[in-house]
Amino acid sequence: MLKFNVNGRAHSVDVEPEMPLLWVLRDHLNLAGTKYGCGAAQCGSCTVLVDGKPERTCVMTAAQAAGRKIVTIEGLGARGLHRVQKAWIEHEVPQCGYCQTGMIMAAVALLEKKPRPTDADIDDAMTNLCRCGTYARVRKAIHAAAAPVATVTPARKG
Numbered sequence: 001m002l003k004f005n006v007n008g009r010a011h012s013v014d015v016e017p018e019m020p021l022l023w024v025l026r027d028h029l030n031l032a033g034t035k036y037g038c039g040a041a042q043c044g045s046c047t048v049l050v051d052g053k054p055e056r057t058c059v060m061t062a063a064q065a066a067g068r069k070i071v072t073i074e075g076l077g078a079r080g081l082h083r084v085q086k087a088w089i090e091h092e093v094p095q096c097g098y099c100q101t102g103m104i105m106a107a108v109a110l111l112e113k114k115p116r117p118t119d120a121d122i123d124d125a126m127t128n129l130c131r132c133g134t135y136a137r138v139r140k141a142i143h144a145a146a147a148p149v150a151t152v153t154p155a156r157k158g
């Protein structure tokens with residue numbers, strides 16, 4: 001029996017320690033928003049946050065994930081849409097949608113680390129694959145979701 005903290009809730013699940021976290025989430029906890037793509041850490045469709053970092057759950061074992069803080073797409077929008085999800089809607093990012101859970105989770109992690117990422121930061125961080133070619137919209141939506149640049153009002157003279 002392994003213990004998991006997923007989206008703020010504690011779960012005890014009877015699984016083999018080497019089972020991929022992806023199957024724990026999808027098959028044991030019914031959190032099917034996280035998708036299986038390649039199964040080889042290449043496409044990123046299975047990305048969730050583990051202790052705030054994007055992890056590919058097709059290659060992370062249940063034992064590696066146990067006891068750590070896991071956030072899936074279901075937890076991200078639990079208290080109203082996250083600003084990244086809102087930007088995704090506003091910029092109509094998804095096409096077929098299959099890769100988008102992973103894209104969104106990777107974008108959330110990027111913005112936590114770099115609140116105002118450059119195009120180069122986005123290209124470095126967003127290694128997820130999209131067969132529909134939504135990359136330009138992903139970049140646009142990440143900029144839209146980024147923290148606004150603080151404006152400094154000059155002090156008035158006299």
Ligand code: FES
Binds near residue numbers: 036041042043057058
């Ligand atoms: S399914 Fe995990 S990276 Fe592709």
Ligand code: FES
Binds near residue numbers: 100130
């Ligand atoms: S939106 Fe179709 S694979 Fe990315």
